[in-house]
Amino acid sequence: MAAQSRSFLQVAATEEVAPPLRVVQIEGLVILKIIKHCQEFSPALVTGQLLGLDVGSVLEVTNCFPFPIREEDEEIEAEGANYQLEMMRCLREVNVDNNTVGWYQSTLFGSFQTVELIETFMNYQENIRRCVCIVYDPSRSNQGVLALKALKLSDSFMDLYKNNNFTGEKLRDKNLSWVDIFEEIPIKVSNSALISAFMTELETDTPVRQCDYDRLQLSTNPFLERNMEFLIECMDDLSMEQQKFQFYYRNLSRQQAQQQAWLQKRRTENMSRKAAGEEPLPEEDPSNPIFKPLPEPSRLESFLVTNQVSNYCNQINGVAGQSFSRLYLMKALHED
Amino acid sequence: MASSGQTVLQFSSSSTSVSARVHPLVIFNICDFYVRRADQAERVIGTLLGSVLPDGTVDIRNSYAVPHNESSDQVALDIDYHHNMLLSHQKVNPKEVIVGWFSTGFGVTGGSALIHEFYAREVSNPVHLTVDTGFKNGEAAIKGFVSINLSLGDQQLAAQFQEIPLDLRMVEAERVGFDVLKPTTVDKIPNDLEGMEASMERLLALIDDVYKYVDDVVGVLLQIMTSANFYQTL
Numbered sequence: 001m002a003a004q005s006r007s008f009l010q011v012a013a014t015e016e017v018a019p020p021l022r023v024v025q026i027e028g029l030v031i032l033k034i035i036k037h038c039q040e041f042s043p044a045l046v047t048g049q050l051l052g053l054d055v056g057s058v059l060e061v062t063n064c065f066p067f068p069i070r071e072e073d074e075e076i077e078a079e080g081a082n083y084q085l086e087m088m089r090c091l092r093e094v095n096v097d098n099n100t101v102g103w104y105q106s107t108l109f110g111s112f113q114t115v116e117l118i119e120t121f122m123n124y125q126e127n128i129r130r131c132v133c134i135v136y137d138p139s140r141s142n143q144g145v146l147a148l149k150a151l152k153l154s155d156s157f158m159d160l161y162k163n164n165n166f167t168g169e170k171l172r173d174k175n176l177s178w179v180d181i182f183e184e185i186p187i188k189v190s191n192s193a194l195i196s197a198f199m200t201e202l203e204t205d206t207p208v209r210q211c212d213y214d215r216l217q218l219s220t221n222p223f224l225e226r227n228m229e230f231l232i233e234c235m236d237d238l239s240m241e242q243q244k245f246q247f248y249y250r251n252l253s254r255q256q257a258q259q260q261a262w263l264q265k266r267r268t269e270n271m272s273r274k275a276a277g278e279e280p281l282p283e284e285d286p287s288n289p290i291f292k293p294l295p296e297p298s299r300l301e302s303f304l305v306t307n308q309v310s311n312y313c314n315q316i317n318g319v320a321g322q323s324f325s326r327l328y329l330m331k332a333l334h335e336d
Numbered sequence: 337m338a339s340s341g342q343t344v345l346q347f348s349s350s351s352t353s354v355s356a357r358v359h360p361l362v363i364f365n366i367c368d369f370y371v372r373r374a375d376q377a378e379r380v381i382g383t384l385l386g387s388v389l390p391d392g393t394v395d396i397r398n399s400y401a402v403p404h405n406e407s408s409d410q411v412a413l414d415i416d417y418h419h420n421m422l423l424s425h426q427k428v429n430p431k432e433v434i435v436g437w438f439s440t441g442f443g444v445t446g447g448s449a450l451i452h453e454f455y456a457r458e459v460s461n462p463v464h465l466t467v468d469t470g471f472k473n474g475e476a477a478i479k480g481f482v483s484i485n486l487s488l489g490d491q492q493l494a495a496q497f498q499e500i501p502l503d504l505r506m507v508e509a510e511r512v513g514f515d516v517l518k519p520t521t522v523d524k525i526p527n528d529l530e531g532m533e534a535s536m537e538r539l540l541a542l543i544d545d546v547y548k549y550v551d552d553v554v555g556v557l558l559q560i561m562t563s564a565n566f567y568q569t570l
Contacts, residue, residue: 027368028364029361029364029365029368032360032361032364033361036359036361036397036398037428040429063368066428066429067428068427068428069428083424083427086420086424087424090400090417090420090421090424093403093417094369094372094373094400094401094403095372095373095374096372192367192368192371194367194370194371194469195363195364195367195368198363198367199360321532322532325532325536326532329536
């Protein structure tokens with residue numbers, strides 16, 4: 001029956017609909033490597049490549065390697081590509097999955113929502129169907145939290161970005177607001193049984209020295225101060241963007257007023273021409289500069305800045321919660 | 337009194353006092369390479385990267401596996417691969433140099449001596465790390481060795497692998513994530529407050545332990561002081 005048997009060509013032609021990405025499964029090894037790399041070079045920002053497998057709705061990240069810090073030089077670009085190829089080839093020889101599934105980068109106090117991030121995403125998306133970006137914040141980890149996030153651009157945002165169209169109506173059409181740009185994906189950590197066994201064996205020895213005291217330290221001033229500084233800068237950026245919009249709207253209304261005036265003039269001219277029996281002139285004149293449509297400034301920047309602001313606020317919230325618990329703890333200890 | 341004509345087999349004592357510090361990343365790496373090894377290979381061999389601290393401790397920070405072929409009488413190591421990986425790693429972190437090599441499996445075998453000699457040509461006094469992935473004695477044994485030369489008078493006899501103390505330390509950030517690294521799966525990374533809770537529980541447990549310890553010591557002292565022998569031992 002023709003309906004049941006499909007030719008190979010037909011099957012190959014139908015695109016599979018990929019199930020949506022629900023969770024990112026990272027191996028403990030990858031987390032340690034990312035931490036080590038970012039911590040060593042902090043406060044400089046570093047990046048690296050993630051390797052793994054794409055299985056159904058789970059993206060497994062099984063290994064990673066760091067990128068050397070690149071200077072802004074044209075010939076070093078080729079070296080960077082060479083390095084990547086070399087690393088992937090070598091890792092394949094020892095049976096590591098050499099499938100790129102994304103990249104990781106370190107950030108400073110959570111200020112990672114930039115246009116470069118989006119551009120890198122688009123670059124990766126052209127080659128890989130599903131990629132993820134893992135962001136690690138070494139400064140927050142000094143506060144005692146494992147600050148690891150897995151991010152992905154939402155599909156609707158990607159379509160919009162491809163058309164490079166961020167005007168107000170388009171965004172309202174798609175019902176896209178600043179929350180919808182980045183999607184955070186929950187992270188699951190997995191370890192091979194061998195590693196678990198080793199870690200459980202090796203852990204017992206010195207619980208006293210290995211306690212994570214840093215989480216309990218009372219001084220959070222520097223962290224909060226930096227956060228507030230960045231927050232204030234972001235608010236400045238936001239107000240600048242808003243000024244741009246105000247300027248645009250003012251120009252737009254001025255242009256419309258000019259257009260109306262010109263139209264009126266044309267109409268009266270036409271009436272007088274009709275009375276004189278001549279051809280009426282067209283009511284539109286595309287060559288006249290006042291009819292040139294003004295470009296609406298893109299809302300992308302303001303969206304990104306809003307994202308950053310919300311990030312900082314969340315961080316401050318978290319730290320405040322922690323500090324309160326610490327203070328209560330100290331109070332209880334003192335009462336004893 | 338032995339005549340001075342007799343020569344004595346000298347074991348130079350561990351006055352070299354080399355000790356090594358191993359970061360957990362290295363162990364994770366080695367285990368991962370072991371799990372992924374080719375089916376016919378029994379063990380995995382690779383290079384250790386790190387640095388030597390000013391007080392002589394060797395700080396082992398990173399590692400990578402090197403493909404090798406091992407048969408009963410000879411060992412072949414892919415030296416090109418080893419150099420390529422070294423160059424790639426040094427592009428990222430030029431301060432990490434070769435400090436030794438690792439192998440999985442318990443103890444030291446005959447082939448290891450040859451490999452150790454190769455590494456001794458790359459760096460002076462390499463450290464050999466063995467990670468017992470087979471859990472031979474029912475426990476996880478990670479041992480470090482350096483090679484000491486056995487000499488009989490003036491003649492070189494053999495090289496002996498002598499064990500050195502190892503120290504497994506974790507950097508602060510790694511310590512934070514340790515709970516996440518131990519079990520086989522963790523469903524989500526704990527956020528700020530949950531992490532706080534875990535830390536406070538740990539602190540509480542610590543305080544309890546210390547309390548008990550102090551109580552015990554005081555109890556024993558009290559016992560000693562009230563026992564009849566005390567004044568006699570003065």
